[in-house]
Amino acid sequence: MSRTTGRGRGGTGKQRVKTARRRSAASTRWLQRQLDDPYVKAAKADGYRSRAAYKLLELDERFDLLKGVKGVVDLGVAPGGWTQVVRQKCPNARVVGIDLLPTDPIEGATLLEMDFMDDSAPAMLKDALGGPADLVISDMAANTIGHKQTDHLRTMGLVEAGLDFALEVLEPGGAFVAKVLAGGADKALVTQLNRNFDSVKHAKPPASRKGSSEWYVVAKGFRGRDREGDAD
Structure with missing residues (x-):
């Protein structure tokens, strides 16, 4: 290939x-x-399943996300382009993905076909991963209805759920990457990210279409959980 x-x-x-x-x-x-x-x-x-693979490649080139990672969770994995990149660049990493849509198997990755917002999903992802994650990546976005405010709120709800999960599974020093819409993460989410990560930035990789409203929030340097196991 x-x-x-x-x-x-x-x-x-x-x-x-x-x-x-x-x-x-x-x-x-x-x-x-x-x-x-x-x-x-x-x-x-x-040989990538989607053009989205280049978004992760470009984000990695800029932010060095994949170097040395041993555990990765891919939220919104279908059709699998991001997981393909992870497996290519980190062949020894444990990789788990989840999506409502079916995803053809990817060698070396565990793929769950279910709604990430299902109450049982986080536990199933943790069990499949079998340990902490160094990186949680999310390309999830809610189906749009054409009403900007509603579309933004629905997508940000997915981002917040992804962050809550990331705070539970990330190793200290880990990173979280999530798709947001134009304008980036809202103030409350940015505050939470800044409280838990050393660096928080927004980026629009070149592979994102110029007319697209998508951006990505990239949070690096997870500060870890307190003694009771909760994030700061």
Whole structure:
């Protein structure tokens, strides 16, 4: 399988989408964008399941997230691009992923098909991981309904749930990465992140489409839990 470093993704010309009687205009635009997207082409060439793999590669290049990690939890794993990157760069790490959607098996990773918001999910993830995590990554996002405030609140609810889980499983010094929407994490969440991590930053990796509202919050240097096992 070929591997690229992300260079040379400038396209060689646009491909035209053939029209179909029952295809909507929105569907045609989506297909055209996929055909023209250099990251989609690179993912196919590199064997990644989605262009999202390059988002994690770029975040890792900037923040050095994957160096030496031994335990990783991937929240919102489907279709598996982020876990593919983790397995490629950290072949000896324990990796557990979870998603409502089915995810084809990935060698060396344990994948759970269930809702992360299910009360039993955190315990099942911990059991599958079999120890603490060095990194919790979340590409989860709520299905949008077109109302910006509601969409933001629903996605931030997932981010907060992911952070609560991360505070339970991370080793001191560990990191948490989560997708947020334009504007970044809200004030209360940033306060909680700053209270528990040495460094908190927002980033939009180049692989995120320019028109997308997604950003990522990157928190590094988990300060650990107190003597009773709770985060500060």
